[in-house]
Ligand SMILES: C=CC1=C(C)c2cc3[nH]c(cc4nc(cc5[nH]c(cc1n2)c(C)c5CCC(=O)O)C(CCC(=O)O)=C4C)c(C)c3C=C
Ligand SMILES: [Fe+2]
């Protein structure tokens with residue numbers, strides 16, 4: 001009623017909480033593709049150069065973006081001329097904001113802001129909006145269930161550095177959800193979606209069992225082995241839990257496997273690669289497959305183009321006859337409930353921390369083995385980072401710039 005809203009505005013909410021949803025962002029039109037790729041490759045968490053070579057990062061990013069753009073543009077063109085990631089993330093933010101405000105303490109008000117790492121709305125735009133809205137504290141929730149240096153790590157580094165510089169008051173009262181890869185709500189939704197496909201596929205007769213193939217976005221092996229990225233461990237934990245929960249729902253002889261997709265560049269990435277895994281499965285005589293994208297929470301190029309078009313063709317050529325792909329979580333009501341749970345859990349169950357270092361360290365301690373202070377790990381990485389590869393890239397770049405050859409093709413980008 002009018003009087004209720006008048007009294008609400010007379011006594012403004014004393015505690016307005018910003019919820020920053022972190023994601024990578026994506027090109028909205030084909031002309032955004034190249035600048036988006038530039039932003040991505042200019043990120044030192046995506047292309048890790050030794051400190052001595054950080055000076056060439058932007059030149060290298062420019063070159064790689066230029067080289068990759070035509071192929072990427074074609075992929076984005078095949079899914080409608082841009083990425084739907086921003087639309088999904090914005091809609092997730094709106095639904096989460098409504099859900100959070102539904103039954104919270106009346107002195108609180110939640111405001112959700114999308115903070116993208118490589119495209120609009122960028123991190124600084126999200127921070128500026130939170131300042132405009134006079135938010136007094138913040139919860140940072142990555143829309144990546146699994147922690148990787150290349151995703152959550154990079155987004156946190158950007159957000160916290162800018163928060164420290166522009167909003168020290170907010171910085172002093174924020175908390176971070178480092179990862180939620182084992183959250184029962186998340187695991188249950190995936191198990192439900194997989195079980196739905198299994199029941200449906202069971203109607204198709206076949207001598208061989210159905211195969212459930214979890215496909216996670218890959219990272220270079222060096223992230224795991226040298227930099228101590230917990231990403232692989234996090235992915236494996238989710239797969240184990242979802243397989244268990246699905247077996248509890250559908251008792252049959254289905255097999256559960258894991259592979260990694262979206263390799264970029266010349267270095268060794270986590271194996272097995274999804275396309276190899278599909279051929280291997282087909283070679284075992286299996287005709288029915290359920291592919292489950294697990295490191296993403298909404299549809300975008302990696303699901304709509306890479307899985308639905310490229311990998312499906314690989315699978316069918318190799319002899320798979322019945323192909324199902326589990327949808328991304330998108331706007332699933334259970335998923336929004338899980339996000340709400342993560343925000344409340346971060347606010348009420350975990351201590352609010354006040355330095356960026358403590359936040360990032362947190363993400364590593366969540367499960368079994370603490371990995372120490374991230375800044376320490378990083379210094380190690382700088383030292384360990386393959387000097388040979390870096391020098392080779394620099395040489396290729398030089399050759400390319402001076403002689404106008406295509407030396408960088410040696411690196412597959
Ligand atoms: C958990 C998810 C992701 C990890 C880990 C990740 C690491 C990673 N990615 C690249 C390079 C590229 N990624 C690109 C797009 C892209 N990546 C993710 C997720 C993860 N990346 C998503 C959801 C998307 C799609 C965004 C969209 O537009 O919808 C791209 C651009 C697309 C292309 O040209 O293929 C590149 C390039 C690296 C190098 C890396 C780890 C070091
Ligand atoms: Fe990626």
Ligand SMILES: [Fe+2]
Pocket residue numbers: 262263302306
């Ligand atoms: Fe890709």
